[in-house]
Every structure is written in C-alpha cells, then in structure tokens.
Amino acid sequence: MKPQLIFAAILLFGWTVPAQVGPEPIEVGVEDGWFVVNGERFFVKGIGYELGGGRGSIPWERTFDPQTMECDLALLKAAGFNTVRSWNPYSVEELKLLRKHGMMVIQGSWFTFDRYLRDDAYAQESRDKLTDVIRTATQFDHILFHTITNEPHADALISAGMDAYNRACQELKAAARKEDPSCLVTYSHCSRNDFLDQSEWDVIFFNDYMYAPHTVSKALKYRGHVEWLRKMHAAGKPFVLGEFGLSVSKSGQGNMGYGGNTLAEQRDGDLHMYQAMIDAGGQGGCLFMWRDGWWKHGDKMTHDDHAEEWYGVLGIDTWESDARGTPRPVYHGFKAYNQLILTEPRQMVVYSREVPVDAYVTKHVTGLRCRVDGGPWREMERRSPSWRRGSFSGLDKGRHTVEVEATTDLADVPRIHRTVDVLAGDSARMLPTLTLTTDRTTYDYGDTLLVRVRTKKGDGTPLSNVAFVGTYEDHGNHLGREFQGTTDANGIFKTRFPLFTRPTFITLAAGADVRTHGVPHRMADAAIVKVKGLLEIDVAAAARGPGRSVESFEYGTKAAFGRVLGRVLEGGATFAVDLDGNNVKQGDAALRLRLEPKSKGGWGFAEILFRRADDISEARAISYWLYGDGSRHTVKVMMIDADGERWLDEPVTVDFRGWKRIVFSPRAPQRDPHDGIADGDGRPNPNQLGGLAFAVVKGSERGSTLLIDAVAVHE
Numbered sequence: 244m245k246p247q248l249i250f251a252a253i254l255l256f257g258w259t260v261p262a263q264v265g266p267e268p269i270e271v272g273v274e275d276g277w278f279v280v281n282g283e284r285f286f287v288k289g290i291g292y293e294l295g296g297g298r299g300s301i302p303w304e305r306t307f308d309p310q311t312m313e314c315d316l317a318l319l320k321a322a323g324f325n326t327v328r329s330w331n332p333y334s335v336e337e338l339k340l341l342r343k344h345g346m347m348v349i350q351g352s353w354f355t356f357d358r359y360l361r362d363d364a365y366a367q368e369s370r371d372k373l374t375d376v377i378r379t380a381t382q383f384d385h386i387l388f389h390t391i392t393n394e395p396h397a398d399a400l401i402s403a404g405m406d407a408y409n410r411a412c413q414e415l416k417a418a419a420r421k422e423d424p425s426c427l428v429t430y431s432h433c434s435r436n437d438f439l440d441q442s443e444w445d446v447i448f449f450n451d452y453m454y455a456p457h458t459v460s461k462a463l464k465y466r467g468h469v470e471w472l473r474k475m476h477a478a479g480k481p482f483v484l485g486e487f488g489l490s491v492s493k494s495g496q497g498n499m500g501y502g503g504n505t506l507a508e509q510r511d512g513d514l515h516m517y518q519a520m521i522d523a524g525g526q527g528g529c530l531f532m533w534r535d536g537w538w539k540h541g542d543k544m545t546h547d548d549h550a551e552e553w554y555g556v557l558g559i560d561t562w563e564s565d566a567r568g569t570p571r572p573v574y575h576g577f578k579a580y581n582q583l584i585l586t587e588p589r590q591m592v593v594y595s596r597e598v599p600v601d602a603y604v605t606k607h608v609t610g611l612r613c614r615v616d617g618g619p620w621r622e623m624e625r626r627s628p629s630w631r632r633g634s635f636s637g638l639d640k641g642r643h644t645v646e647v648e649a650t651t652d653l654a655d656v657p658r659i660h661r662t663v664d665v666l667a668g669d670s671a672r673m674l675p676t677l678t679l680t681t682d683r684t685t686y687d688y689g690d691t692l693l694v695r696v697r698t699k700k701g702d703g704t705p706l707s708n709v710a711f712v713g714t715y716e717d718h719g720n721h722l723g724r725e726f727q728g729t730t731d732a733n734g735i736f737k738t739r740f741p742l743f744t745r746p747t748f749i750t751l752a753a754g755a756d757v758r759t760h761g762v763p764h765r766m767a768d769a770a771i772v773k774v775k776g777l778l779e780i781d782v783a784a785a786a787r788g789p790g791r792s793v794e795s796f797e798y799g800t801k802a803a804f805g806r807v808l809g810r811v812l813e814g815g816a817t818f819a820v821d822l823d824g825n826n827v828k829q830g831d832a833a834l835r836l837r838l839e840p841k842s843k844g845g846w847g848f849a850e851i852l853f854r855r856a857d858d859i860s861e862a863r864a865i866s867y868w869l870y871g872d873g874s875r876h877t878v879k880v881m882m883i884d885a886d887g888e889r890w891l892d893e894p895v896t897v898d899f900r901g902w903k904r905i906v907f908s909p910r911a912p913q914r915d916p917h918d919g920i921a922d923g924d925g926r927p928n929p930n931q932l933g934g935l936a937f938a939v940v941k942g943s944e945r946g947s948t949l950l951i952d953a954v955a956v957h958e
Contacts, residue, residue, distance in 0.1 A: 269347075269384040273427070273445065276479050277526055278387060280347070283627045286603045287387070287483050287527020288581050289349065290319065290556065292327035294337060296536045298559050298566050299544050303353075307336045314567055315533065316344040318557075322574060323581025323605050328485065328529040330393055330431075332376045338383050347387045349483075349529065351431070352376045356392050357399035360407050370418040377422040388427035388446050390485070391415050397436055397718040401747055405440075412443045431485050434459060437472060438718055438748035438771045447477040450486035450531075453516055454500045457714040457723040458769060462752035466519035467767035473524055484528030487516040491571070492553035502550025510573040514580060522589045530577065534568040535559045540843065549843065579656045582607055583649045588663050591764040593670040600633035600647060610650040616643055623647075640668040642760040664762045672701045677711065677766035679753045686742050688777040688911050696728065696736040696753045698766065705734030709766075711755035715740060719747030719774075722916030728753075741925040743890075744913045746776035777911045785864035786906040790955030793857055794935055796822060796832045809850035809934065816840045816941060818847025823950055828868040828902050833952035838876060838939045845941040850883060852934040859909060860930040862956040866906045870950035871897040875942035878949060880905070881915055885931030888923035889915040896942065897949060909956070 270281055278285040294312070295305025319327070327341060328349040341348055354369040373391065380386045400408045412430065419428045429446040432439065435456050441447055449472055454460050459468040473482040489512045495502020499512040513530060520528050535555035540547045546560065556577070557568025587601040588594065600613045602623060612620040613633045623631040635645070642664060649659040666673050675698065682693040696713065698706040707730055715724040722744075728736040742749075754767035798804040804822055811820050816838055823835040838847050859865075859882075867880060876897050881889040892907035912927050915936075937951060 271384070271387060271427070273481060276477070276481060278481055280387075283629060284603075285325075285347070285387075286584050286586065287326045287347075287349075287481075287529070288324050288584065289326035289328050289483070289527060289529035290324050291330075291486060291488075291529050291532035292319070293330065293532060293534075293536065294333070296538060297534050297568065298537050298546070298562065298564070301538045301543055302536075303331050307334060309336070309340060311567055312337065312340050316340070316346065318570065318574070319346070319533075320344060322578040323607075324577075326387060326527070326529070328390075332379070335379060335382070338379075338385075342383060342385045345385075347385050348383075349388060349390060350376060350380055350386050351390050352392065354392055356395035356411070357403070359411060360399070360403040366411070366414075370415065373415060374418050374422050377419050377426055380426065381423050386426070388429055389419060390429055390431040390448060391419075393431040393485075394433040394450060395436070397438075397748075398720065400436075400439070401719045401745075409440060409443070416443055434468065434472070435716070435718060437475070437750055441476040445480065447473070447480055447482045448485045451484055451516075452487060452501075453489075453512065454496065456716050457725055458716050458750050458752045461712050461725050462714040462754045463767040463769060464754060464765050465516055466523050467754060467765055469520050469525060470523035471767070471769050481526040482524070483526055484516075484520050486531040487520070487528055488513055488531035488554045490550040490553040491558075492550045493548050495550045502553065506572045509571065510576040513573050514576050517577075517580065518590075521584065521586060522591070524589070530556065530573075533557060575655075579659065581605065582651055582653070582656060583611075583647070583659045583661065585647055585661050585663065588645050588665045590663055591666065591674075591759075591762060593666045593668055593673040594638075595668065595670045596636065598635045598638065598643070598645065598665055598667065600635070600645060602631040602647060602649075603629055604631060604649065605629075607651045607653050607656075608649050609652055611647070613645065613647045615645050617646075620648070638667040641666065642762055643667055666760060666762075669701075672703070674759055674764075675700050675706050675757055675766055677709070677753060677755055677768050679713075679751055679768040679770050681751065681770055681772050683772070685773045685775060687775050688743065690742050690774075692740045692742055692749075692751075692772065694738050694740070694751055696730065698730045698734045698755070701759075705732070706730065707732045707734050709734070709755050709757070711736070711753045713738075713751070713753040716750040716752075717744060717747050717916070718749070719745050720913060720916050722914070742774050743911075743925070743927060744774055744776070745893075745911075747774045748772070749774065780863060780908055780910060782864045782906050782908045785908070786866045786957045788957065790864075790866060790957040792953065792955050793859070793932065794851065794954040795830050796834045796952060797830050798822065798832065807851050807854070809852045810848065812848040814844075814846050815842040816845030816847055818849070818939070820847075820849040820937075826870060826950060828870070828950075828952040830952075833868075833870070833950040834937065836878075836937060836939055836949045836951070837947070838941070838949075839946045840941040840944060843941070846938060848936065848938045850934055850936040852883070853932070856885065857932040858930045859932050859956045859958075861958040862909050862929065864906055864957040865909050865955070866904060866957065867954040868902050868950075868952045869895065869897070869905050870902050870952075871899045872947055872949065873898060873900045874945045874947035874949075876945075876947050876949070877940040877942050878951075879915070879936075879938040879940070880951065880954075881936040881938070882909065882912065882927075882929075882932055883934040883936055884923075884928040885933055886923040886928065887918075887920045887933070888925070888927075889918040889920075889936050890927045891915055894940070897947070 296302040329351040427445040429444040492502040497503035534557040539551040540549035584603040623633040752769035819837040890912035
C-alpha cells in the first residue's frame with residue numbers, strides 16, 4: 244500500500260493500521276526483475292508459515308493465537324527470515340502482528356480451481372472471496388504480493404482447455420486489480436505445470452522440489468530446472484520459489500527424496516535447493532514449512548507416518564512434544580545461511596569483464612570482505628542498508644575462486660565463509676552446451692514425435708560421446724518416462740515417441756554431467772510440445788444395440804476362470820478378484836472386484852487373457868456394464884493388445900449406485916502410463932485384442948465391491 248493511501252484506509256475502516264508501528268511506511272515495487280522495498284532491492288528469505296496447522300488442528304479452523312505467533316516470530320527473525328507465505332489468508336489480527344515484527348507477507352487465497360472452471364456460481368464466489376482478501380490487504384503496506392490458490396491439477400486444466408484456463412486467470416487478476424490497482428498478483432503453481440502461460444502474472448511463483456517430477460530429478464536437476472523455468476517465464480519479473488523442502492517422515496524414499504530423510508539430509512537438501520535457486524538467478528524462495536502439519540494426510544489428531552506431515556522446520560513428533568515445536572537442524576542451518584545471501588558471483592557462471600560480488604546481509608553482519616584466488620582481502624562497500632558490493636576485474640581466462648567472509652554479532656554464528664567457483668572469459672564460448680529440440684511444436688493423435696539432442700563444445704564444434712539422461716512428462720495423464728542415450732561423432736542423438744494420447748502437453752528434457760576447467764556442472768535443456776488429439780465420434784449413437792460380446796465372464800467354475808486370469812496385483816490395498824453369480828447384468832456371472840484401501844493411493848489390478856486374439860479393428864464403440872456402490876473409487880477398463888500394452892479411455896469415477904452402462908470409443912485410446920511393458924511398439928493394435936485389464940484406484944477410505952459385466956464391441 245502506498246503512503247498516500249494510509250490515511251484513506253484509516254478513514255474508511257475506522258481503526259489505526261499497523262504501519263505506524265514500524266520505523267517507516269513501506270513501499271513495494273518491481274524494478275529490473277527485482278522486488279524493491281523502500282527503494283532497496285529485496286531478496287525473499289521466505290518460509291511457508293501456516294497458522295493453526297500443527298498438532299491436532301486444521302489451518303482454516305484456527306483462532307488467533309498471539310502468544311504462539313510471538314514465539315514463532317522471534318525464532319523467524321533470529322533465523323534471518325524476512326517473509327512469510329500463506330495458503331489460506333492471514334487475518335487482520337495476524338497481519339497486524341506480522342507488520343509489528345517487520346515481516347513481509349505473501350498473502351494466499353484458496354479455492355478449487357477445477358471447480359472454478361466448471362461451476363459459474365462457485366467461480367463468482369471465489370472472485371468475491373479474492374476481492375475480500377485484497378480489500379483487507381489494502382489496510383497494510385507489508386504485503387509483497389498475492390497468490391491465487393495452489394497447485395491446480397494439470398489434467399483438469401487440460402481437460403477444461405487452455406482458453407478456459409487463460410480466461411479464468413484474466414478474470415481473477417481483473418477482480419484483484421479492480422479492488423487494488425497497485426497490488427501484485429500471481430498464481431501458485433507446482434513445477435509440473437511448467438507448460439502453462441505465465442504472462443498474465445506479476446511474479447513467477449513455482450513450488451519446486453528436487454525429487455519430482457522426472458524433469459527435475461532425472462534430467463535437468465534442481466538448478467537446471469529453476470534456471471529453465473526462470474528463463475522461459477520470468478523475463479523482467481521476479482522469480483520466487485513458492486515451496487521447496489524435504490520431509491523427515493520415517494518411511495519414504497530417503498536420500499533427499501519424498502519422505503524418509505534424516506535430519507541431516509533435510510538440512511543439507513533444503514540448503515542445496517536454496518543455493519541452487521540463487522545460482523539459477525532467482526529472487527528468493529519460501530522454505531516448506533514452519534512446523535509439521537498433522538492434518539495433511541489423515542486424522543489431525545495423529546501424526547501419520549506420511550511424507551506430507553513431516554516437512555517442519557519445527558518438529559512436533561508426538562503428543563508429548565512441545566505443541567509450539569522444537570527447532571530441527573534445518574533451522575540452525577538456515578539461521579547461519581540467511582545472514583549472508585550471496586547473489587553474485589554465481590557458481591559456474593562465465594563473467595567476461597568484471598566479476599561482481601553482491602551480498603544481501605542482515606543487521607547482525609558487522610564486517611564483510613572478499614578476495615579472489617587467495618589474494619589480499621578487500622572490504623566490501625555498503626551500497627544500501629542491506630546490500631554490500633565488491634568486484635574483481637582483469638582476471639585471466641579460466642577458473643577462479645572467490646571467497647567472501649563475514650563477521651557477525653551472533654554468538655552461535657560468529658563467522659561465515661563462502662566459496663564460489665567462477666569462470667572468466669568469453670561468456671558465449673566458454674561452456675559446453677546441450678540443446679534439445681523437436682521437429683514440431685504441435686502434433687495430432689497418432690503422430691510420431693522426433694526429439695534431437697545436440698552437444699557442442701564452447702567453440703561450437705561437436706562434443707561427441709556424451710551420455711545423457713532424458714525424460715518425457717505427459718501432463719495430461721501423469722505419464723513420466725526416462726530414456727538414455729549417447730551423442731554420436733557429430734554430437735547428435737535422435738529418438739522418436741509415438742503419440743497416442745488425449746489432448747495434452749508434453750515436456751521433454753535432457754541433461755548430462757560434464758567438467759569444465761576442472762569444475763563439475765550439468766548441461767541441460769528442455770522443450771514443451773502440444774498434442775491436439777482427435778475428435779471423438781458420437782459413441783452413444785455408435786453403441787446402440789447389444790453389440791458383439793467379447794467378454795461375458797461365463798466360465799462356469801473357478802478353475803476355468805483361473806486359467807484365463809492373468810496377473811492380480813495390489814498396492815496400498817487388499818484386492819480380491821472373483822466371479823459373482825448373484826448380481827449379474829447378463830448371463831450367469833459377472834466379474835467381482837473387491838478393494839480394501841490401506842493407505843493413500845491404494846490400488847488393485849487384474850487381467851483376463853483371451854485364449855485367442857479378437858479382431859476389433861472395425862469397432863466404433865465398446866460398452867460394458869459397471870455396478871457401482873458410490874465409493875468414489877476410480878475404475879479403469881483397459882484393452883490389452885498383441886504386444887501386451889494396455890490402452891484405455893477415460894477412467895470412471897464410481898459416484899453412483901447400481902448398474903450403469905459405460906460406453907467409449909476404441910478409435911483413439913491412450914496408453915496406460917503404468918503398464919510396465921518395455922518391449923511394446925507404443926502403438927495400439929485393435930486387430931489383436933489379447934485380453935482385458937481392470938484397475939481400481941482408491942478415491943475414499945471405504946472398502947468397495949464393484950461388478951463388471953457384458954463387455955461388447957459395436958461394429
């Protein structure tokens with residue numbers, strides 16, 4: 244909020260705004276891609292600060308708790324954090340207290356975006372709530388920017404269409420700007436949504452974790468992914484990480500993966516992501532998150548052994564633990580790191596003329612000096628209250644080591660020492676490169692995508708025999724693949740992917756580790772393509788009549804059924820497959836699928852393999868009957884082709900009871916992303932239907948008995 248608006252806010256709302264508590268009013272703007280606060284560049288040392296989300300509570304049911312907030316804010320300030328990020332908006336009382344303690348705020352708002360796209364009344368309600376959040380924020384001058392909801396699912400956006408998504412973004416920004424023309428607004432996206440247009444927003448804001456998706460963990464790695472996102476979306480705009488962090492749940496991947504990390508891995512991994520963001524040229528980030536969220540997986544009264552509940556910088560392990568939380572090692576790691584943020588020089592960046600040394604420091608830093616290659620120390624110049632500056636010029640071409648050393652008045656962090664490897668020389672010709680290109684940017688269903696990976700030396704000549712890791716991320720069906728290759732004598736590798744999928748966006752990426760002047764680094768690149776898909780035929784008209792039966796489950800005995808039953812698998816659930824002779828739609832038996840979920844994401848799978856392949860190449864529709872129980876589990880009925888690949892239409896949500904006829908087109912099936920078949924040809928073979936597969940995926944906590952009967956083709 245601008246200073247001239249403060250008086251108007253007092254008159255309008257009838258109370259004194261907290262701006263008078265601070266040393267001076269706060270002005271927020273953006274200049275040259277950086278936030279500017281009171282005329283000074285501002286680096287976001289942020290953290291996800293979710294009030295009311297600890298032991299036995301739910302954030303959106305919280306009451307104002309000033310005692311806990313005072314304790315939290317003292318710890319946050321001591322650790323050098325200057326910004327807090329919310330998902331549900333902070334209340335007026337909470338905003339006052341944050342302002343009192345000098346915390347900048349990234350103010351959240353929450354609604355379900357896929358419902359926004361399909362429910363006009365809910366969309367209007369969501370805009371009204373956003374308007375209320377913005378109106379409240381105009382009373383304060385410490386709001387850095389606003390975020391709109393969090394991590395919409397890519398498949399829902401793609402299904403709604405990009406026109407609908409872009410129109411919704413424009414509506415929401417217009418609603419915010421109508422209430423406050425000067426406010427900064429952005430969308431809180433997960434990194435899987437890298438394909439979405441970000442041009443509408445004032446700040447580029449991605450939640451990005453080092454372990455997922457494959458684009459990050461396998462191909463680009465963390466710094467490469469942040470750098471790619473920033474270059475693709477953030478020209479002239481601040482780039483801020485909305486979330487990054489690691490969980491210390493007992494179970495999980497470990498090794499800095501999704502859950503299962505040690506306390507040391509959490510600390511070191513979180514600091515690695517923080518530094519990688521800085522090296523990628525970002526303007527800050529928000530560590531996820533302040534304290535453990537007991538509510539996130541299941542019962543708020545139980546600290547479940549699930550990764551989502553164990554990201555806390557403050558740990559609340561059991562009911563006997565301090566309800567306010569106890570600092571984990573990651574807290575102390577960030578306390579030391581936040582005192583000195585070195586934005587320049589950046590690791591493995593080539594500087595052609597001058598190597599700048601830019602440091603963002605807290606009030607606790609009492610002295611700061613720098614040197615290069617072990618030479619004499621130079622005191623750094625004070626450019627503004629928080630920024631110090633130094634530089635080196637006239638360096639020989641090649642690798643150099645810059646050291647920065649700070650002294651502080653903190654007893655537990657008396658001295659800080661940082662080392663950065665930099666390269667001096669021609670920035671355009673110093674580093675080897677890897678580029679990934681595709682033969683087109685838009686494809687139709689059934690087209691073949693050609694991917695080319697090229698590696699070059701710094702002088703532009705081919706870099707041969709480079710082994711790389713590539714990834715393929717289909718955002719419409721969450722299909723992630725990894726592929727590997729080695730460039731040839733001309734520094735080139737080519738591969739192809741057949742595209743049998745619904746309309747979607749696909750991110751292709753590749754990365755390789757190399758050494759330049761003895762320093763290891765990663766070459767990486769990525770590209771996004773669009774798949775338009777095919778227009779569907781009128782399957783309802785095509786499926787008139789009973790059709791030709793391809794599976795009626797009339798096996799007579801369990802032994803006979805056992806001879807056609809293929810794999811029966813389960814994950815996070817108990818899954819039983821049998822015949823049911825009591826409740827049938829046609830004939831004497833139906834297929835019975837019984838799912839008992841045990842954990843989040845539970846599923847069951849079974850397949851029936853035909854003794855003789857069935858030619859369905861003339862089929863215009865396929866129908867089957869599904870008996871539902873309202874459990875909201877998801878059912879997938881899949882065709883198994885000649886080389887074992889599974890193909891399906893859209894999954895069916897069991898939100899109904901009784902028998903329901905399901906009809907779909909076999910003309911444009913999509914590959915099941917979880918079939919585990921490595922030796923197929925990637926193409927549907929409708930003239931060789933080898934069987935059917937059935938999967939049930941958990942959608943609720945309920946056990947469920949589902950029936951399938953009378954599978955028929957309509958030719």
